[in-house]
Amino acid sequence: MSENKTDNKSLFFRSLEDKALWVREETLNIHRIAQQTRLASSLSAVEIFVVLYYGGLLKFDPSDVLWEGRDRFIISKGHGSISLYPILADVGYFDRQELSRVCTDESLLGGIPDAIIPGYETMNGSLGHGLGVACGIAIALKRMKSDKKVFVLLGDGELYEGSVWEAAMFAGEHKLDNLIAIVDNNRICMLDYCSKILNMEPLEDKFRVQRWQVDRVDGHNVGMLHSALTRLKDDTGGRPKVLIADTVKGRGVPSLETDSLSHIKSLKPEEIDRIIAGMKS
Amino acid sequence: MTEIKTMRDVFIEGVYRRMFGDDRIFFLSADFGSPKLDKLREDFSDRFINVGIAEQNLVNVATGLALEGFTVYAYAIAPFLTMRAYEQIRNNLSLLSQTRQVNVNVIGVGAGLSYDVSGPTHHCLEDIIIMRALPNMHVFSPSDWRLTEKFVDYSVTVKKPKYLRFDAKPLPAIYKETADIDLRKGFCEIAGGEKVCLVSTGFMTHKALNVAQRLKGEGINVGLIDVFLLKPLDEDRFFETVKKYELLISLEEAFVNKGGLDGLVSSIVGNRGSRIRLKRMGLKDEYSFSQGSRDYLHRLNALDEESLIGNIREGLRS
Numbered sequence: 001m002s003e004n005k006t007d008n009k010s011l012f013f014r015s016l017e018d019k020a021l022w023v024r025e026e027t028l029n030i031h032r033i034a035q036q037t038r039l040a041s042s043l044s045a046v047e048i049f050v051v052l053y054y055g056g057l058l059k060f061d062p063s064d065v066l067w068e069g070r071d072r073f074i075i076s077k078g079h080g081s082i083s084l085y086p087i088l089a090d091v092g093y094f095d096r097q098e099l100s101r102v103c104t105d106e107s108l109l110g111g112i113p114d115a116i117i118p119g120y121e122t123m124n125g126s127l128g129h130g131l132g133v134a135c136g137i138a139i140a141l142k143r144m145k146s147d148k149k150v151f152v153l154l155g156d157g158e159l160y161e162g163s164v165w166e167a168a169m170f171a172g173e174h175k176l177d178n179l180i181a182i183v184d185n186n187r188i189c190m191l192d193y194c195s196k197i198l199n200m201e202p203l204e205d206k207f208r209v210q211r212w213q214v215d216r217v218d219g220h221n222v223g224m225l226h227s228a229l230t231r232l233k234d235d236t237g238g239r240p241k242v243l244i245a246d247t248v249k250g251r252g253v254p255s256l257e258t259d260s261l262s263h264i265k266s267l268k269p270e271e272i273d274r275i276i277a278g279m280k281s
Numbered sequence: 282m283t284e285i286k287t288m289r290d291v292f293i294e295g296v297y298r299r300m301f302g303d304d305r306i307f308f309l310s311a312d313f314g315s316p317k318l319d320k321l322r323e324d325f326s327d328r329f330i331n332v333g334i335a336e337q338n339l340v341n342v343a344t345g346l347a348l349e350g351f352t353v354y355a356y357a358i359a360p361f362l363t364m365r366a367y368e369q370i371r372n373n374l375s376l377l378s379q380t381r382q383v384n385v386n387v388i389g390v391g392a393g394l395s396y397d398v399s400g401p402t403h404h405c406l407e408d409i410i411i412m413r414a415l416p417n418m419h420v421f422s423p424s425d426w427r428l429t430e431k432f433v434d435y436s437v438t439v440k441k442p443k444y445l446r447f448d449a450k451p452l453p454a455i456y457k458e459t460a461d462i463d464l465r466k467g468f469c470e471i472a473g474g475e476k477v478c479l480v481s482t483g484f485m486t487h488k489a490l491n492v493a494q495r496l497k498g499e500g501i502n503v504g505l506i507d508v509f510l511l512k513p514l515d516e517d518r519f520f521e522t523v524k525k526y527e528l529l530i531s532l533e534e535a536f537v538n539k540g541g542l543d544g545l546v547s548s549i550v551g552n553r554g555s556r557i558r559l560k561r562m563g564l565k566d567e568y569s570f571s572q573g574s575r576d577y578l579h580r581l582n583a584l585d586e587e588s589l590i591g592n593i594r595e596g597l598r599s
Contacts, residue, residue: 115377115380115381116380121348122344122348122373122377123372123373123376123377125372126368126372128337129341129369129372129373131341132337132338132340132341132342132344132345132369133341133342133344133345133348133373134345135338135341135342135345136341136342136343136344136345136346136347136348136349137345137346137348137349138345139307139330139342139345139346140345140346140348140349140350140351141349143327143328143351144349162337163337163338163341163369166332166333166335166337166338167338167341167342169333169335170332170333170335170338170342174330
């Protein structure tokens with residue numbers, strides 16, 4: 001019985017890994033036609049999106065995007081969420097055809113996703129807004145006695161915005177234990193490694209001191225992400241929660257993984273073909 | 282003598298009464314108070330939140346609550362709220378309200394020079410200009426507490442983001458009653474005139490009223506229009522009202538020539554090909570470190586009654 005459970009679990013995680021591979025490929029395909037998209041930032045968040053949407057952590061209904069029973073997911077680092085496009089199409093928020101016309105005239109999907117796209121709750125083009133808005137939603141859900149949760153995805157570079165810490169203090173003070181932040185800690189801003197700009201480490205302490213519960217995992221390990229997020233989601237201990245997901249900017253593209261300027265780098269179509277071929281081999 | 286009241290107390294009292302029958306109202310403050318707020322925060326401690334001195338978070342938390350269907354008031358000192366949190370207002374209220382319902386009422390106290398002796402950081406001379414620039418925002422700039430009281434209902438029923446620009450000082454009422462005033466029209470012709478019409482907003486309507494009354498004693502009939510909803514304003518009805526005049530004098534405690542009330546009047550008249558002249562009275566393009574009362578600051582900036590009367594006489598001669 002126990003062996004079966006283990007087998008089922010590894011099969012489940014294997015399926016999430018397969019999804020992550022597919023999402024990376026689709027993200028690269030989008031970038032092929034929309035060179036303006038922030039590829040490296042989007043690739044670091046792939047497993048986070050996959051675990052939330054395919055791992056049973058988020059409750060959502062694409063046929064009723066504002067369904068009251070949904071968990072709210074605020075993607076505060078909007079520019080780095082092009083990898084969510086294929087997932088939203090796959091689960092039914094919009095037609096898959098949209099993926100082949102990103103950033104073209106009259107397309108639904110642009111270079112930076114915003115609230116006009118089904119599945120996105122807020123405006124995400126400017127950093128530092130999502131956590132505060134999520135705090136307001138979390139207060140509202142508590143007021144309405146809803147058991148739904150508010151997830152927020154933040155970038156580590158985004159943590160330089162002062163408004164993030166106004167919200168972090170607020171969430172701790174108001175004991176918003178229905179709020180789960182995820183930091184896509186890919187360690188690189190636009191121009192350099194964060195450690196060389198303003199080193200935020202130890203990041204856990206910055207949240208703990210604001211009365212947050214903190215966990216930290218490898219942000220590309222779907223099993224670890226899934227169990228940490230499940231634990232945090234179920235916890236109702238009177239504290240907001242943050243998962244620091246250590247990731248690699250440009251994950252899956254060797255030339256980006258080691259480039260401090262990966263944020264602004266684009267790939268030529270032939271490079272994309274080569275990388276996708278490598279992924280499949 | 283009409284009763285003297287602050288706009289904020291009258292408005293908060295109205296919201297307070299409304300909260301008894303409407304449990305979908307939240308009142309948020311960036312650590313800014315008012316005598317009437319004390320009662321609200323005591324009786325509705327579960328729906329009053331002091332976010333601390335954090336205007337950006339004030340607007341963001343208000344946005345989140347509004348996205349879940351609540352009517353929200355976000356209350357702070359006008360220049361700090363409108364300018365420190367401008368991008369929050371732009372992205373999360375103005376922009377987001379184009380796709381989602383966001384009923385956040387941003388209340389800024391300290392319009393114009395009402396915090397006179399507190400100096401240029403507290404003077405709020407840009408808010409009309411920058412708030413008018415935002416699509417989907419409604420901009421309310423009342424001249425008295427009776428209009429302010431009437432706006433409580435509008436703030437709940439019109440499910441749009443709004444900026445409410447309140448004077449900080451206690452002021453007498455201008456309107457005896459407001460039952461017949463249509464807030465959605467955006468203005469009221471307080472007095473009809475012959476050649477010249479003063480077009481004012483906020484505190485300056487009090488000055489304009491004094492000036493019009495003084496001139497009336499001399500047999501000069503000057504028109505007076507109080508613009509209280511700068512956005513959206515019923516522009517056609519406004520033009521119908523002003524087209525009989527030769528000269529309009531816009532009057533505001535704000536920088537001029539930057540798109541405030543003067544810009545609004547100018548575009549309404551200009552877009553209709555009218556030749557009505559416009560004289561713009563307000564603050565010139567510099568900050569003032571001069572210390573003194575509001576009246577003193579007005580004298581320095583030619584916004585005192587004598588200067589106004591001088592401008593009107595000049596207009597009548599030309």
